[in-house]
Amino acid sequence: MSVNQVHLLGWCGHDPEIRSVGHNNVCKASFTLCTGSKYKTQDGREVDDTAWHNIVAWRTQADLAQKYIRKGSQIFIIGHLSYRKY
Numbered sequence: 001m002s003v004n005q006v007h008l009l010g011w012c013g014h015d016p017e018i019r020s021v022g023h024n025n026v027c028k029a030s031f032t033l034c035t036g037s038k039y040k041t042q043d044g045r046e047v048d049d050t051a052w053h054n055i056v057a058w059r060t061q062a063d064l065a066q067k068y069i070r071k072g073s074q075i076f077i078i079g080h081l082s083y084r085k086y
Contacts (some may be wrong), residue, residue: 008053010075016057016065029062031055031069032067033077
């Protein structure tokens with residue numbers, strides 16, 4: 001048994017891009033999410049640890065993203081991780 005669940009709290013990097021995909025015109029929303037923190041090293045230097053995540057939402061969640069999410073919105077995402085190979 002394996003668990004693949006992630007909880008992300010961060011800020012939206014740009015307005016969601018909405019597309020209809022396939023012959024069924026399934027709604028897809030894509031946007032970026034910025035997460036991060038600041039910490040100090042042993043020598044007193046402050047380091048900004050920022051990560052960008054590519055978020056994809058489908059169907060009902062895509063409709064909600066289009067309606068409520070804007071650039072700069074603070075949002076909480078629960079989903080699963082997937083990696084792509086090119």
